[in-house]
Amino acid sequence: MRSPFDGSEVGRLQRPSLHTVEQAIAGAAAVFPKTRRIPTFERAAILRKIADTLRVRNESLARTLAREAGKPIKAARTEAERAVATFLSAASEVERRAGDVLPLDVNEASLGRWGVLRRVPVGPVCAITPFNFPLNLCAHKVAPAIAVGAPIVHKPASQTPLSALALAEIVHEAGWPAEAYVVLPVTGEAGEKIALDPRLPIVSFTGSAEVGWRLKGLAPKKRVWLELGGNAAAIVHSDADVASAAARCAAGGFGYAGQSCIALQRTLVHRPVFAAFRDAFVAATRKLTSGDPLDDSTDVGPMISTADADRIESWLEEAVAQGAELLCGGKRTGNVIEPMVLVNTKREMRVECEEVFGPIVTLSPYDTFAEALQRANDSRFGLQAGLFTQDIDRIQQAFDTLEVGGLIVNDVPTWRADRMPYGGVKDSGVGREGPAYAMDEYTEPRLLVFKS
Ligand code: NAP
DSSP, X not given: OBOTTTOOBOOOOOOOOHXXXXXXXXXXXXXXXXXXXXXXXXXXXXHHHHHHHHHHTHHHHHHHHHHHHOOOHHHHHHHHHHHHHHHHHHXXXXXXXXXXXXXXXXXXXXXXXXXXXXXXXXXXXXXXXXSSSTTHHHHHHHHHHHHHTOOEEEEOOTTOHHHHHHHHHXXXXXXXXXXXXXXXXXXXXXXXXHHHOTTOOEEEEESOHHHHHHHXXXXXXXXXXEEOOOOOEEEEOTTSOHHHHHHHHHHHHHGGGGOSTTOXXXXXXXXXXXXXXXXXXXXXXXXXXXXXXXXXXXXXXXXXXXXXXXXXXXXXXHHHHTTOEEEEOOOEETTEEOOEEEESOOTTXXXXXXXXXXXXXXXXXXXXXXXXXXXXXXSSEESEEEEEOSOHHHHHHHHHHOOSSEEEETSOTTXXXXXXXBOOEETTEESOBSHHHHHHHTEEEEEEEEEO
């Protein structure tokens, strides 16, 4: 593997053979009867121990993230810290969980009957993860699986397997059986075969809409949970604090070069404050430092590959040729492209209607709040949206109208806490992550009925 920043070698790995893949799936299926019976206190202790080690190894994990994913080291440290929170949240959820007691004597025929409803793990989980959060997104698959007692067979992104392998080492050291978490750095094609294997009844996929929906179509009988992409919008109304909204929008649009599924892409700004916001936003964007991910001052690192840097350049050229105006940025050095702000864009342009997944943010004025909501919804995606306003009625109207998994008020759509329910609607996916919610996705209800 090579660094997306300077092409230097970051590690060498051999792709697992078909035999290794078969052994991993068979091993996960064989160990499931054991893991599902690991008692609550042991599962919680394992999760806490993993969190402790992640905390201790923060710097080395952050450096791995910076090298293999090109993530700026400041953001990489934050990602490693967030993984701690993800495991701790799963640990407290394991201890808190209870089932339901159901009075069933609702008519004479069922006198003396009552029930207990508890959730049981469905089976081993196939986890597939993308390159952009190579540690914390793995944590979001692994922590809830351990919490419910399910083994995991994990295919990480080809560009970023090292963080997943480091996590596996930590998970095994904490006492989770080796066969119950196996990382297989195979190709996408081989990943598809793993996902379709009937011994892994749950598929938890995070990545592009294209691959995710293909998998769901190929496996109609499986539980396929999809965390996919988006072209997130933020609405900045005239009653908002424009300066602070502009600073947050620059961070939300350009952190990790916009390579986040909830990166701000489309900014809709109330016309009376459009010029003030535009100027503050361009100024905040110009303050960002682009360059070497291992440098402490870097905010914006490289695109993950030369092909992606080329794609961003061609989408920019296409938009400009169709009438868009570039207000700042666009200078390319290797795979690093300085953050770009575009105005005069049209809804048909790829920088508007597709997922950019790169350092481009568009600004468009709107006249009425209803128009802003309609334009935010004018997308095949629906992950999160941001809304900057002080008006409770507008907040309620937006919450009622926006077709998204989450609405973030007075901040960017890019904001996420690891314990919250997180996921999308429309092409952005199905299901929710956040340990408590993923634990529901990995389990099914089982009912016991008593007759006294
Ligand atoms: P991707 O190309 O879809 O890859 C994601 C994972 O799927 C990788 O491990 C990839 O392996 C694997 N894969 C590729 N083809 C496959 C197939 N046919 N069957 C099974 N697995 C296959 O996405 P990416 O470029 O890594 O990540 C960017 C995307 O992820 C963006 O769309 C972003 O919005 C989305 N994302 C969503 C969330 C969320 O929580 N909603 C979070 C982060 C990212 P290889 O690497 O070997 O190709």
